[in-house]
Amino acid sequence: MQIKKVCCFGAGYVGGPTMAVMASKCPEQLFVVYDINQQQINKWNNKQYPVYEENLDEYINQTIGKNLIFTCDIDLALKDCDIAFLAVNTPSKQFGMGAGSSLDISYIDSCIQDIKQYTLTKKLILVEKSTVPIKTCDYINAILQNKNICVLSNPEFLAEGTAIQDLLNPDRVIIGGPIESSKQLASLYEQWIPKDKIIFTNIYSAELSKIVANSFLAQRVSSINSISIICDKIGADVNEISQCVGSDTRIGNKFLKTSVGFGGSCLKKDLLCLIYLCESLQLDEVAQYWKQVYLLNEFQKQRFINLIITSMFNSLKNKIIVILGVSFKAKTNDTRESASLIIIKKLQEEQAILRIYDPQGKIDNIEQYQSLDGIFQGASAIVILTEWEEFIKIDYSQAFNQMAKPAYCFDGRNLLSGDLMKSLGFLYYGLGRV
Ligand code: NAI
Numbered sequence: 001m002q003i004k005k006v007c008c009f010g011a012g013y014v015g016g017p018t019m020a021v022m023a024s025k026c027p028e029q030l031f032v033v034y035d036i037n038q039q040q041i042n043k044w045n046n047k048q049y050p051v052y053e054e055n056l057d058e059y060i061n062q063t064i065g066k067n068l069i070f071t072c073d074i075d076l077a078l079k080d081c082d083i084a085f086l087a088v089n090t091p092s093k094q095f096g097m098g099a100g101s102s103l104d105i106s107y108i109d110s111c112i113q114d115i116k117q118y119t120l121t122k123k124l125i126l127v128e129k130s131t132v133p134i135k136t137c138d139y140i141n142a143i144l145q146n147k148n149i150c151v152l153s154n155p156e157f158l159a160e161g162t163a164i165q166d167l168l169n170p171d172r173v174i175i176g177g178p179i180e181s182s183k184q185l186a187s188l189y190e191q192w193i194p195k196d197k198i199i200f201t202n203i204y205s206a207e208l209s210k211i212v213a214n215s216f217l218a219q220r221v222s223s224i225n226s227i228s229i230i231c232d233k234i235g236a237d238v239n240e241i242s243q244c245v246g247s248d249t250r251i252g253n254k255f256l257k258t259s260v261g262f263g264g265s266c267l268k269k270d271l272l273c274l275i276y277l278c279e280s281l282q283l284d285e286v287a288q289y290w291k292q293v294y295l296l297n298e299f300q301k302q303r304f305i306n307l308i309i310t311s312m313f314n315s316l317k318n319k320i321i322v323i324l325g326v327s328f329k330a331k332t333n334d335t336r337e338s339a340s341l342i343i344i345k346k347l348q349e350e351q352a353i354l355r356i357y358d359p360q361g362k363i364d365n366i367e368q369y370q371s372l373d374g375i376f377q378g379a380s381a382i383v384i385l386t387e388w389e390e391f392i393k394i395d396y397s398q399a400f401n402q403m404a405k406p407a408y409c410f411d412g413r414n415l416l417s418g419d420l421m422k423s424l425g426f427l428y429y430g431l432g433r434v
Contacts, residue, residue, distance in 0.1 A: 001123060001184060003029055007077040008085040009111045011035035011044055011070055013051050013163070013265075013334060014129060014156050015087035020056065021167040023063035025192040032069045034077035036110075044070040052333035052360045053163045078118045083185060086111050087129045087156070092269045101276040103133045103269065112143050120148060125181045128153045131210050131270055134277060137177070137203045152177035152185055153203050155210035160264065161331035173198045176206025211277070214270035215290060220255040221262045222296040228258040228432025229303065238432030239414060258431050260343070260385060260412030261300040263328030265336040268294070301339050305346045307429055308383065308410050316350035320379040320404070323347075323354055325386025325413075326368070327361030335361045339412070340385040347383075355379065359390055381408035387415050400424050 006022070008015045011033045023031040035041050043050045045064075049057065060068070071077060078084065088107040093099055108130060115126065126149050128136060137151045144151075153176040158166040173189050175182045175198065186198050201209070228238040238258045246253030262268070271294055278287035309316065328338035335341065341363065347354060357369040369375050372390075376382070376399040384391055392415055400407050409416070409426045414433060421428035 003082045005030045005081050006083045007032040007081045008087050009034055010087035011040050016051050017053055017056055017163045020059040023068035024059050030067050032077045038072050041070045041072050055164045083125045085127045085129045090130045098276055101272040103273050112140055116144055124149045126151050129156050134207050150178055150181040153206035160334050161329055174206050174209055176201045176203040211270050211274050214267050215274045217255055218267045218271045219293045222293040224256050224258050225300045226296055231432035235434050260304045260339045261297045263338040268337050301342055304412055316352040319352050321352045321354055321381045322375050322379045323356040324384045324391050326358040326363050327386050330387045333360035335363050359388055376402045378404055380404045383410045384415055385412050387413040397424050
């Protein structure tokens, strides 16, 4: 089978950028991105992209109207389609059994219903790109019962903030499922990715690999955050520990930065999904092991909130606090599960007056500053929650002069030099640093 047309269910953080890069690298194929949300589709079509990623506009401009289409028309998406990616959201389930930990696959479900009702005229390779619970492939096959549809798992490993780079040059591409269809899917990727980076696995391994990868990443963040807590007690510096430990090539230096806790739409939900899987397999010890990674992350956020409140003598009422950053990390506009959400809520409960700024991220129903102009005037504290470069470049000497005294700085990302901030007069608090 020669692949001529590819469609993708879901025009979000994964579907949009992935299809834009694929379309630019595979000029002979047509890519149709389908979404049920008309507003989302309009944004893609009107250059008001719902996703902020460096260089994304370049890839959209190259391809849109040529071999890339964003649409709400399912017929346009599925007609004569060879490969259909499922890149819809799979949040933590909010109801019934497994509420708060199992993944909700109802959005996958509705895609499958759409495909089932559609009269396919040729063989279709249906690809799980969304992160799904283990054995979702069996569930999909059981519903479809169509020999002309072959289900594969091809989890996405892009990271928000570096999505385009990750799509252009991924560490690996994992494809699980029947080998003939897997090779056909691989032929798309081989147009720009070296063959030796494509790993063929059985379909359950492919599904599980994504959940495991995110749980390992979460585990590294919780590991270094747990060490930051020890550092705070004994006067060691967690940044130095990261450097000393991370320079061991067996350990590696990535994902060893301490922070106010991991956020984002994926790490927590996928970690919770792994815990749920262990529990449902009655593997209590394994479940407990991974649960601690999650609990440590919650503790790290609470610890930072406590640090702010106690350092300010439990008296935040009517004090102006500048919040720098609401995106869950730099270079993305995504605020899902951002530590900022809970910290802002807690500071509001203390009746502080919040001035919030982020270069890209926006939180619903909360007024934000559009720039840093005037933001420090009369403020008692600065709280840094996202590691945007822009925040390093602030003239903190000028900010200090404008602020009420004492002037606090709580650096939840260890972004600034503590010595410098203290020399300017700030009461500066990082994490795991003297
Ligand atoms: P998202 O929420 O940004 O986008 C999902 C899109 O799917 C939305 O625009 C929604 O309207 C659409 N949708 C829902 N039901 C639909 C249906 N029946 N038909 C067509 N469209 C439908 O989600 P995101 O972040 O792109 O994640 C998608 C999947 O990829 C999730 O499973 C996630 O875990 C996984 N993933 C996400 C990564 C990320 O960094 N955001 C990275 C790797 C994997």
